[in-house]
Amino acid sequence: MKFTIFQNSRQGPREYNQDRLAYSYSKDALLLVVADGMGGHRHGEIAAQLAITTMTEAFQRLAVPTLSSPAKFLIDHIQQIHDMIDQLTQEREMLEAPRTTIVAAVVQRGVLYCAHVGDSRLYHFRDGHLLYRTEDHSIVQSLYSKGIINKDEMSTHPYRHKVYSCLGGDIPPKIDLSDRQELAEGDTILLCTDGVWGAVADEQIKQIFNGASITDNITGLLNQAEMVSKEQGDNMSAIGLQWGDKQSSNLAVSTISMAMGATTTIMNPVTNNSDGILNIDLSDDDIERTIAEIQQALKKTKRK
Secondary structure (H helix, E strand, O other): OEEEEEEEEEOOOOOOOOEEEEEEEOOOEEEEEEEEEOOOOOOHHHHHHHHHHHHHHHHHHHOOOOOOOHHHHHHHHHHHHHHHHHHHHHHOOOOOOOOEEEEEEEEEOOEEEEEEEOOOEEEEEEOOEEEEEOOOOEHHHHHHHOOOOOHHHHOOOOOOOOEOOOEOOOOOOOOEEOOOEEOOOOOEEEEEOHHHHOOOOHHHHHHHOOOOOHHHHHHHHHHHHHHHOOOOOOOEEEEEEEEOOOOOOOOOEEOOOOOOOOOEEEEOOOOOOOOOOOOOOOOHHHHHHHHHHHHHHHHHHHHO
16 A cells, blocks of 8 residues: 555644544554544543544554454444443543543445444545535434525534434444445545534635645645634544555555554644643553553453
């Protein structure tokens, strides 16, 4: 495989960043995942961190060097995240379950597989055209699909960021698996949270992603989202992938020489408040400890 990839996250005007994102690749498979911890619920960052940790650890374990079924991998492990959050909520006797959206993609043998819950999105561009975009699990999208509101009303509707499906919610998540898509040399893929697409319209995203450098595209997109969201907005996170090496970039990754069982995982560092104090009850170490405890409990359950 040859590809160029870049990810980044901005805190924006929020007190802290609840977005998490990561990518992982083996010799013949690639995983990208973005999770947006829901700010209206306590400890959204725990749910988001749990999401990317679960997905990347499972990928490292199973992609040796390919996944037996990328579609099943996505569905099974996204469901597992929801179950783990539920278990965490009961064990810690939490008043409210941590919640997160997720969008995850696997590229294997030149084919793109994608699954999502909530309103974090995947975009697939080719030669300056938008080929595909995931459909949000949001109230506004539902109203539009039913013909109750028009497209122009979607961007200004008071419920435009209200989702009806997420991980950690009271009802089982609606996991949408997209149709598999063949990738062509030079295709670009964007995964992002609603803090990005809520500030930058699809047409403008398409124009920005028409640039030659995926690194510049992501940086320009986040700059634009941050400029629009100076006072009112959300955390902004995005991963960009350019398939192949059409631009002969010195940043392109080639997995040709990777060992069969090797994997590489890059998690984006999350910036805290400008004063260095994260305004939540649990530290990053607490989150990691909690995740480890849940995963250990799950392993014991499976052995019974």
